[in-house]
Amino acid sequence: MKKKSKKNNNINQTSFYFEDYLETNKKNKILKKSKKFQDRIYLLFFFFFSLVLIFSIKIIHISLNKKDIFNLEKNNSQFSLLRRDIVDRNGVIISRNVNTFHAAVDPKLIKDKKNFLIKLRLNFSDLPFEQIEKKLNQNKYFRIKKRIDHIEKDKFWALGEKAIKFEPFQARMYTHGNLFSHIVGQVDYDNYGISGVEKYFDRELKNKNLLKQPLKLSLDSNIQYIINKELNNAIKTFEASGGSALLMDVNSGSIISLVSLPNFDINQRANIEDDKYINKITKGVYELGSIFKTFTIALALEHKLVETQTIIKNIPRKIRCSIHEIEDMKEHPADLSVEDILIRSSNLGSVILAKKIGEEKFKDFIKKTKITESPEIELEEIGVPHLLNWNKCKLETVSFGHGITTTPLQATSLYATMVNGGKLVVPSIIQNRLIKKSEQIISNETSNELRKILRKVVSSGEGTASLADKDGYYVGGKTGTAESYGDKKNRINTFISIFPTNKPDYSLFVMLENPKINKNLIYNYRGIKTKAPYNTSGWNSVYVAGKIIEKIGPILAINKKEFINKHVVEKFN
Numbered sequence: 060m061k062k063k064s065k066k067n068n069n070i071n072q073t074s075f076y077f078e079d080y081l082e083t084n085k086k087n088k089i090l091k092k093s094k095k096f097q098d099r100i101y102l103l104f105f106f107f108f109s110l111v112l113i114f115s116i117k118i119i120h121i122s123l124n125k126k127d128i129f130n131l132e133k134n135n136s137q138f139s140l141l142r143r144d145i146v147d148r149n150g151v152i153i154s155r156n157v158n159t160f161h162a163a164v165d166p167k168l169i170k171d172k173k174n175f176l177i178k179l180r181l182n183f184s185d186l187p188f189e190q191i192e193k194k195l196n197q198n199k200y201f202r203i204k205k206r207i208d209h210i211e212k213d214k215f216w217a218l219g220e221k222a223i224k225f226e227p228f229q230a231r232m233y234t235h236g237n238l239f240s241h242i243v244g245q246v247d248y249d250n251y252g253i254s255g256v257e258k259y260f261d262r263e264l265k266n267k268n269l270l271k272q273p274l275k276l277s278l279d280s281n282i283q284y285i286i287n288k289e290l291n292n293a294i295k296t297f298e299a300s301g302g303s304a305l306l307m308d309v310n311s312g313s314i315i316s317l318v319s320l321p322n323f324d325i326n327q328r329a330n331i332e333d334d335k336y337i338n339k340i341t342k343g344v345y346e347l348g349s350i351f352k353t354f355t356i357a358l359a360l361e362h363k364l365v366e367t368q369t370i371i372k373n374i375p376r377k378i379r380c381s382i383h384e385i386e387d388m389k390e391h392p393a394d395l396s397v398e399d400i401l402i403r404s405s406n407l408g409s410v411i412l413a414k415k416i417g418e419e420k421f422k423d424f425i426k427k428t429k430i431t432e433s434p435e436i437e438l439e440e441i442g443v444p445h446l447l448n449w450n451k452c453k454l455e456t457v458s459f460g461h462g463i464t465t466t467p468l469q470a471t472s473l474y475a476t477m478v479n480g481g482k483l484v485v486p487s488i489i490q491n492r493l494i495k496k497s498e499q500i501i502s503n504e505t506s507n508e509l510r511k512i513l514r515k516v517v518s519s520g521e522g523t524a525s526l527a528d529k530d531g532y533y534v535g536g537k538t539g540t541a542e543s544y545g546d547k548k549n550r551i552n553t554f555i556s557i558f559p560t561n562k563p564d565y566s567l568f569v570m571l572e573n574p575k576i577n578k579n580l581i582y583n584y585r586g587i588k589t590k591a592p593y594n595t596s597g598w599n600s601v602y603v604a605g606k607i608i609e610k611i612g613p614i615l616a617i618n619k620k621e622f623i624n625k626h627v628v629e630k631f632n
Contacts, residue, residue, distance in 0.1 A: 141229060142250055142264045144273035145243060145257075148315075148490045151280045152234050154243055154257070156250070161226040162204045162215050166195045168222035178218050179203075205248065206230050231257075233325045238283055240322040241338040242276070242438070242488060256488070258439045275490040277313040279618070282306065285610050287318045290569075293603040294320060297574035303339035304607065305467060305568040309475035309557065311494060312484040315565070319343075339570065340467045341434060342442040345551050347470050348541030351460030352409045356401050356512065357477055358424055359412045361505045367398045367512060374407050380452040385410055385459075388540075388595075398512045402522050404538065406459040413458030421454060425463075427500060428476070428483070434468045437488050442466045460539060467553075471568040474555045478513070478535075478563045481506045510535060514560040523597045525585055527556055527605040532612055535560040536567075536604070538596040549573060552596035554604050558612075565615065569604040571596075 145154035169175050172195050179186060186204065194201045204211070206228065215223050231246045233239070244255020252261035260274060290302045306316040319339040337343060359365045372394045378385045387406050400408030413421065425431055431444045444464045447453070456462035468486055475484040482497035501509075513535030516522040523538045536556030553570045557563040576594045582602070591598040 141267070141270055142231065142246070143266070143270055145264075146273045146275050147278050147280045147283075148275065149279065149281075150273075150275070153239055153276065153278075153280070154231060154233050156229045157232045159228050159230040160207050160212050161202050161228050162207050162212070163200060163202045163224045163226055164191075164195070165200050165222045165224060166198045169195070169220065172196075175218075175220060175222070178220075182214055182218065202226075235280065235283075236326060237322045237324045238280070238287060239278070240325045241319045241340070241440070242278065242317055243325060244439070245325050254440065255438060259437050276488050277308075277315060277490045277492075278317070278488060279315050279614070281614055282611050283316045283318065285614075286316045286607055287320075287322075289603060289607050289610065290318055290320055293571060293599070296577055296580065297571060297599050298577075299571045299574040299599075301335060301339065301572040302603075303343070303467060303568075303570045305340050305471050306611070307471055307475055307484075307486060307566045307568075309479045309484065309563050309566050311492075312472065312475065312486045313490070313492070314486055314488045317341075317488070338438070338440045340568075341436055341438055342440045342466070344442040344444050344464050344466055345570075346461055346464055346541045347467070347551070347553055348460040348539035349404045349406075350470060350474075350537050350539035350553060350555055351457065351463065352401055352404065353474070353477060353509070353513070353537050354424070355409045355412050355416070355458045356397060357501055357505055357509050358416050358420060359397065360508055361501045362416065362420060364415045365397045365412070367396065367508050369397050370394050371397065371400065371408055371411055374405070374411065376407075378407055378410055378455070380455050383452060385455060398515065399521070401512050401537065402516050402519055404523050409458040410455045413454050418449060418454045421457065422449065424500075427498070428473050430465050430469050430473055431463065432469075434466050434472070434486070436468060436486055444469075460541060467568050467570060471555060471566055474557070474568075475563075475566045476500050478506060478510050478557050478560075478566070510557070510560045510563065513537060513557060517556075520585070523595075524554060524556075524601045526582065526597065526601045527554065527608065529605055529609050529612070532608055533559040533561065534605075534608060535563075536601075538601060540595045550594075552594075552600045554596050554600040556604050556608070558608060567604055567607065569600045569607070571600050571603070574599045 142154075142156050144152060144156075146152055166172070176188065176192060176195070179191070180188060183204070191203060203223075207215070212225060215225075229250065231250060233243060242255055244257040244259075245253055246257050247253050250265075252258035252264065256274070256276070257264065263269070264274060286304050286306065290304050293299065294302050301320055303319045304316065305314065305318075307314055317338075317340050319337070321335055323336060360367070365371075374391070374393055374395060376386065376390075385406055388404075391403050391405050391408075395403065395405060395408050397412070399405075400412065425447070431447050433441050433443050444466065447457075447463055453462055472484045472486050476482065477500075480503045481499055481501035483500050484497070485495070514533065515535075516537055517524045517528045517534050519525075524536050527534050527536060534556050535558070536554055539551075539553040539555075541551050541553075550573050551570060552572075552574055553568070556567045556569075558565055558567075574594065576591050576598070578590065580591065582589050582591065582598070
């Protein structure tokens, strides 16, 4: 019995130890699970801490390189300014934004920089490699080439470098290259206008509510092309240093064409600071010579001091004024009618008429017409005529266009005023511009008489502008030969024409700077083959104007139906 009991005790003891072992094992498992969970918490904490640390380092890096990052982002596509199209009067695109790219490089992604430079040299010979090498060594993100096209983009892709990045960008493209360079102007790399129409209308062109509505100019691309071509040919023919032309609607002041040579390709960022590249029409300031005789005649007629057939008798060969002597370029009869003074372009006759008019009336005319003030036009580039001091002899010299300066734009605008019935013309390059009520400068009667005289300047045997007499167009006008203000070596030959003279629609200004006689050029002068005897505007500027009118006339006739009817008007005698 005792032995049996001992056995049972052993069994019980064994069970006890077994149960204890199970319980301990269970606790250990719980502890292990708890430790695993703890480790995970620590891991998550570490991961979170690392993220915070990385983010903090990034913030510090950005702050240290804030300028570079800002410049990069500023030029990125999301910061690029969209601009409206600019079109001509017929809707032809002149300026438009197009999608393009900047090619950039991240040096940190380049394994072999020397090899990278070699590949660049083989494919892009125009890149500034010294600068690129320096930037590569600085290990900073930079643009390697701005405003690349799709072909260049593919060439960069072909290099097989992950370091090359492409930033989308909106570039301003000018479809006619240099044809409208002095009008349209340019934008900078951030799409802000910096010259011409682009600058003057910068806010309107960036207006997001008007992006689908183009800015329509009054210019005609076809006519602009023809005049530009003829003027370029003239500069070559007469070896001139420059030239300009302006075609204007005499009633509305709308500018149909404006050409100034030399010009430049506005798609390029070439240096155009040289004075030879200025807009000669709006910014150039000149003495325009005998063109001013037209205004002297108009004033004398307007104030009823004379009539067109009034004879001015005993005109002297010379008129002394202070230390100067005024004379005509060639000898004229001693007795000239008022219209003959303009037809023959007599300086002496103009002086006599000016003295009849008087200084006060002349001053009032110049003030009302604003011809000695900066022109009003939708461009940033405008000239400032020299101050007109009414000292001794000023009245005499102003009467034939010397000692007074203006811009070709103002002269052409005033000419339009003289022939459109006498209403002051304000020029514009914007199509369908709202026209304010114009001031009456001279009477319609005076304007009509003046047109008849201007027609005779071209059509009569004594006129100085017969080379512009083209059949069917009834051209009238006045020549001007002068020296550049303050520079006697710089010769300015001009011609302002109107057509058709019974009721003019258009005024055309042509100017050549420092032209020479072309000894090989044969003119058809009043039906006779001849060479140029003089280097005056009648033998170059008039000749060019005639060629221009001959070529643009049919286009103008198509564009303006009324013009066809005006070709059958009675010819002035």
